[in-house]
Amino acid sequence: MSKRRESVYLSLKNLPSQVFVVLEAGCRWGTDFFNIMGLNMYTAPFDSGRFCIGKFRPMESSNSVLVVDLDGTLVSTDALVESGLDFLHQHPAGILRLPGWLRSGKAMLKQSLANNSSLCIEKLPYNDYVLELIRQAKQSGKRVVLATASDQAIARAVADHLGCFDEVIASDGGTNLSAARKRDALVQRFGVRGFDYIGNSSDDLLVWQASEHAILIDTPARVARAARRTANVSDEYSTQKTPLLAFLKALRPHQWAKNGLIFVPLMTAHAFSVDALGVALLAFVCFCLVASGTYLINDLLDIQDDRQHPSKCKRPFAAATLDPLTGIWSALLLVAVGVLLGVMLLPPLFVLSLIAYLVITLAYSLVLKSMMAVDVITLTVLYTLRIVAGSVAIETEPTFWILTFSLFIFLSLALVKRFAELQQARNKGETGKSAGRGYYPSDMEMVAAMGVGNGYLSILFFALYIQDAATIVLYSHPQWLWLICPVLMYWVTRLWLLTHRGEMHDDPVVFAIKDKVSLVTLLMIMAVFGAAI
Template sequence: MSVPPNSSTRPVVSGRALCVDLDGTLLNSDILYESVLALLARNPLYVFLLPLWLLRGKAALKRELASRVSLPAETLPYNPQVLELLRTTTQRPRVLCTASDALLVQPIAEHLGLFEQVIASDGKRNLSGRNKADVLVETFGQGNFDYAGNGSVDLHVWDKAGGAWVVNNGSALAKAAAQRTTVHAHWPAPSRGGAWLKALRLHQWLKNLLVFVPLLTAHRFLDLESVVQSTIALVAFGLCASGVYVLNDLLDLTPDRQHPRKRKRPFAAGRLPLLQGLLVAPALTIAGLLLSLACSVEFTFVLLAYYVMTLAYSLRLKRIVMIDVVLLAALYTVRIIGGAVAIGVELSFWLLAFSIFIFLSLALLKRYTELHAMLSSGKTKASGRAYSVEDLSMLQSMGAAAGYIAVMVMALYINSPESVELYRNPKLLWLVCPVLLYWVSRVWIVAHRGEMHDDPIVFAATDRVSQIVVVLCGLFALSAI
């Protein structure tokens, strides 16, 4: 049989049941992985129980998960084409038939209000493949139902079905389905290349430019070996950071879907399979750690510490008031420490102190911006965070104060013996201070007006005024050498 064009559908037999799969078909996600990630986000120690539940079978595993988590049906990423198919099909029974557990499926069906019947796994029988085909034949009779599915396991169902919709898969599966039944339509998965670039957050690698700070402050930017080592350190940090970003997005699916911007992230929006994310995250981390060995074992330990801190932040600490912002500031500072270790220079006390306070200011700015956006949208508490809108004024005060303290540290450094050793005209560094005072004040005013990007680093990288500030500070520093 030939496969019809992607955008067309063939007439279907009136009265024949329309059975629709959930995972990967009606839903651009997978309930099993969604529930696993939701459970681990709540308590990572459940990872030790998952294999024990699986030993009792997939159906038992799904029931154990379903009894412990709930997934907000209103925010899940549905396939608009399948939804339209269901909405325009009103003259015959519509059945949600899935291998996911009934405890999680029923609320989805009730939310959509498009189904006359739900058939799902019950904790004893995993309703997938041949099991699903047998149940549908027993319920409707062979050939007396159409089925919309997305995977090779659905070929067992199409063997018994009167018609098929092939969703989120390639032409090979559509042709295999066409050899078994009439294919009404084939809706392939969209290209995922751009989604992966967005998921890896390559623009966030800008933060890893901090590894070059020790290279610049030690005046070793003309030393080729040091430049190469710093570049390796940047890529190693980038790989580990991308691995953490993927993992963080997987663990934050529910709160991300409730956020006006983060809901567009690839995993939250259902543009990338969760299983692929679970495989890519550790692969990127391992690649980063292996690359770090090209610098030194000491640098590898710094990178490993960064990863552990980031993992702790993602799993638990980002939900604890003030611990989250202190840790965010520390993660920025660790990049600078890593840059110093990579080129074998001792990190200055002054640079360390300046880094801690300026990054604490940026971390508080990030939380302030998130809360301000929540307030503007009529909410009183940020999802997945421990802050409420009542904390706005306090966060603003602490953030601005931390920024000004960083400038004060810079001013004290100018008159220190260390600056005299590195700069011929250290007094020219005083020109940096008013520029930094202006920038700190400006970003907090912009945030107060609700015009700040929810990632201050992205704002600083794209804001023309911030770019001019960086250039001016660089010129003043060079003139002092």
């Protein structure tokens, strides 16, 4: 060792454990010298590029500290995105406040959203593999630190819930603790190579480089390759996910059956031409695209409520099998394509119906679904709006009695769904208001009475449709239509009896698609219509 280096080394040995040292950027003996001397040196360039600044401290045991990231690592989701979605769910008009928060910095945005949202910390999708790594670290006597770019309010809530962290380092409204800032904070506390780090994203590359052991969790292939080149990767874990299947599930293709109502005017008006059928098919496609977009939006806004539901917790966003950001962009694309197709190829009145459906659905997802009675009436309107859209698409007048029948039968089906939810809550001993709804388990009997009554009323209005003068002209044998009434009576009665017995576990439309008796009932009705024509 040269006398110059030896004198510097002896001087540094007598300094406090954390000191800033400024070296010329071209200094050839900078970082290597400190590592050789057993001192932990970390360097980062000034903006001018002429100097580098480092902090050194005595080496700590690489086995003494395990640092764990939160978003995408400890939990299989992004707390910022989820808190933002929950904020919009609770405060739809709050979207106007987001630009102001963002102008104050990303850290302020995170803090504001964390303080104005209600994430269900207990139900977050925790990664079992990471929890096992933490358990092993605690057993071996390591300090376990939660270091995250999420706001400190969320980070501390997670730490309090799990009860396994010795320290929490997080964004605080002023500093966004990601990438280089997180690395600097950890190096300041533990030194370079003084900790092991579990992370998942490109923001963690710099932190992995400063760690003794890099542990990769669900890391994209490109980022994983970069980590292997620049860091000491000791472990990699990938959750078995099927994003394509999760995406298809989130689109709810089984719900597209509801859009079959678009073809009802085609049948009732006997408009069986090839052109009319082509127009109806195109209208059906537009509604399916927009409907799937709104299903994505609804599920995104409902993540916190769905996680508390016995079956909805398996939905892709609630179960974290699909990234919320993917859902947001997909929803916007689906809605845009559906509306654009309508504008280009279908009558203006159809486009107005489609936009009305979109607006009402968004209002339902944001506000109306939590309002007693308003929620089921809104669902009824959305069903009936499909029939109206089918009529204007093929440019026919919607039949008054069919629209009235639709209002009452679909109100009955909407109440079936609410009754089933309340029944599940009562069976679990709950007495409070259902999550995200305006009903209590004690409302069950009233909901059932309204649902059964509306179901039978719908059959009355179908009978009035049969007797209508315009209907008699349309059919060669209109008297055959009377056979549909007892079939409907049987189906409505059976539906409500099964629901009352606790056998309705799905959306009633999904139930009808899966239920053999319902499918046979539908075939019988179609056969009677065919005979009447």
